[in-house]
Amino acid sequence: MLSSYRMKIKQLPQDFFVEEVLSKTASQDGDYVWFTLEKTDRNLLDIIDLISKQLGVSSDHIGYAGLKDKSAVTKQTLSIFGVSIDKLKKVKIDGVKLSNFKKSSEAIRLGDLLENKFRIVVRDIEKTKEKFVAESVVDTKKSGVVNLFDEQRFGINKNTHIIGKLILRKDFEKAVKEFTKNDRSRWTNLIDDYLNNHKHDYCGAIRSLPKTLQMLFVNAYQSYLFNQMALEYAKKSRKNSKLPIVGYDTILENYPEVLNIANKILKKENIRPEDFRTKQLPIKAKGAERDLLIFPKNLKYKIEKDELNKNKLKITFEFALQKGAYATQVIKEIFSEYVN
Numbered sequence: 001m002l003s004s005y006r007m008k009i010k011q012l013p014q015d016f017f018v019e020e021v022l023s024k025t026a027s028q029d030g031d032y033v034w035f036t037l038e039k040t041d042r043n044l045l046d047i048i049d050l051i052s053k054q055l056g057v058s059s060d061h062i063g064y065a066g067l068k069d070k071s072a073v074t075k076q077t078l079s080i081f082g083v084s085i086d087k088l089k090k091v092k093i094d095g096v097k098l099s100n101f102k103k104s105s106e107a108i109r110l111g112d113l114l115e116n117k118f119r120i121v122v123r124d125i126e127k128t129k130e131k132f133v134a135e136s137v138v139d140t141k142k143s144g145v146v147n148l149f150d151e152q153r154f155g156i157n158k159n160t161h162i163i164g165k166l167i168l169r170k171d172f173e174k175a176v177k178e179f180t181k182n183d184r185s186r187w188t189n190l191i192d193d194y195l196n197n198h199k200h201d202y203c204g205a206i207r208s209l210p211k212t213l214q215m216l217f218v219n220a221y222q223s224y225l226f227n228q229m230a231l232e233y234a235k236k237s238r239k240n241s242k243l244p245i246v247g248y249d250t251i252l253e254n255y256p257e258v259l260n261i262a263n264k265i266l267k268k269e270n271i272r273p274e275d276f277r278t279k280q281l282p283i284k285a286k287g288a289e290r291d292l293l294i295f296p297k298n299l300k301y302k303i304e305k306d307e308l309n310k311n312k313l314k315i316t317f318e319f320a321l322q323k324g325a326y327a328t329q330v331i332k333e334i335f336s337e338y339v340n
Contacts, residue, residue, distance in 0.1 A: 247287020
């Protein structure tokens, strides 16, 4: 948890850079093209939609290993099926660069990510805090960081998990209204168009969205439940353990150290593992498990004068994290005891 001290993360999009490392390489031959996508302050799903429209192919033909932050500079590898390299090179999108085109016999899929490398600039730091930062970095390397899903997992309006829960409880009308109340993206326009032609078919309205977006809502709710368990368990123990990301295939009894906590949270939420599979929608959230703690690899930092904030310092952190872990949680941990 951040202290009341006013520091600045992502004051500029360039202050947060992430580059993914895949667990596999392109085969150099086949019907897929792999390419590097570098974006600045852009949403990945929006970019995929724009690429698919420019090329005249379904967005389902575009594969990626993981979502990346919007307010950042991000570099990742995507795949596309049935499109030539020459045609792909003609794609033009503001804030986006495509490069490093290679053929391959297989697509890139969720789960193909090995780790992410980060370079993060934290600004507006008091000059008296250098010793604190040094000590905190040493402690973070030793004790690790609680492996929470951070706020970007829950969308700009901080409500994707709420939408996911409503979908699982089959309250599709409330799910649609929750999604559209503060959102005027192309997806809410799509829902409006659908409902204009299919009055009160709220389930169909959600079904009209891309499958990846439907799953994103449910995955966000899984993340919310995990965070509740992890925060409660971390109060009792900082021993690194595997905790469940609850899905329809989760057997809670396999996690005795967190069983009581998990049962209490699910009862309060009025949700069961079997609810993570719905017949009305193509949603099958099997479940998984996640480490309670993460330990950033090769964590180092550099302190310099902050050119954007008068008489303050900026600190540039570099480290790598396993897939699914949030770099912002590492920064928050380092500065968790930071007070004026």
